[in-house]
Every structure is written in C-alpha cells, then in structure tokens.
C-alpha cells in the first residue's frame with residue numbers, strides 16, 4: 171500500500187536522518203500526525219527558526235546565533251590555547267569536562283578526499299589566520315581517534331608547527347574505571363606508548 175504523497179515525503183525526510191531506519195521513520199511520522207500534532211507544529215516552527223537564525227561563528231566555526239559564539243565572545247577564556255575538534259558536539263563534550271578554559275576551532279568534519287572533504291571544507295585557511303594571533307601558544311588536537319581523525323590531526327599539527335607553536339594531542343587509552351582485560355589491543359598499545367612518569 172502506498173502512502174499519500176505528503177506523508178511519504180515526511181517519512182522520507184525523517185529517514186534521511188542518521189540512525190533512523192524506514193520503519194522508525196514511518197512510526198515517527200504516524201505518531202506526529204496522530205497524537206502529537208502540537209509537538210509536530212512546535213518541531214516545525216523550531217526547525218524553521220533555527221535554520222534561519224543559527225549559522226557559524228565567524229572565528230571558530232561553532233554553531234552560533236550571531237557573529238560570534240558565546241565561547242569566542244567571552245573575555246574570560248585563555249587566548250593562548252586553541253583546541254581543534256571535529257564537531258560542535260565535541261566542543262560541548264570538552265566544555266562539560268570542565269577541564270579546559272581555552273579557545274576552540276571546529277573543523278565540521280575530517281579530511282576525507284573520497285567524499286570531497288579537503289582543507290577548504292574544514293576551514294583550514296581560517297584556522298591558519300587564527301594561528302597568526304600572537305597570543306596563541308599551543309594547539310591542542312582533539313580530533314577523533316579514527317584513521318581520518320588522525321590524518322586530520324597530522325595536517326593541522328604541520329600547520330601549527332610551521333608557525334612555531336606547541337602542538338599537543340589529547341591522550342588516548344584506557345577509559346576511567348576501565349578494566350585492562352576488556353580494552354582492545356589497539357587502545358592498549360596507544361595507552362602503553364603514551365605512558366607517563368608517576369609523580
């Protein structure tokens with residue numbers, strides 16, 4: 171049985187979201203149009219409003235409403251450090267750790283030549299301009315621990331080193347509360363390679 175065109179369009183739109191299969195898309199669409207029409211209306215309005223008013227921060231490329239994001243706008247952040255991450259969600263994760271007071275740069279992805287994502291798409295030119303700021307001393311690479319994340323970190327580290335800046339990579343290894351027995355070999359190898367003196 172075929173859905174009416176408008177319903178089919180809604181299901182297709184929901185299905186286009188990551189992690190939403192065709193059955194879940196259909197269930198959500200039915201739910202929104204049956205019992206949750208007020209939720210659906212608010213969702214639609216919120217989506218329109220966010221699309222119209224949320225763009226990227228002029229300085230760090232974080233999602234922002236206005237020219238600068240609150241983090242770039244804040245006078246209380248440490249200008250000497252720039253933490254380079256792949257996505258806005260990574261900024262939130264680092265912020266929630268409460269362990270960092272510096273600035274950020276959001277790549278909005280990682281190098282992936284096959285998908286047409288190169289230095290221009292990641293805003294590396296804008297990052298290079300940021301690194302010219304004399305207050306910057308250290309670039310912290312916090313890209314994901316994937317092949318693409320590592321390749322991206324390598325390119326950014328070359329850029330930063332060329333400017334004579336200190337370059338650090340966030341540590342990788344055994345998670346807090348983790349038991350060695352259950353940690354995979356690659357992670358354990360990283361943890362061993364990155365071992366530190368006990369103070």
Ligand SMILES: [Zn+2]
Pocket residue numbers: 227228229230231232238239240241242243
């Ligand atoms: Zn910003």
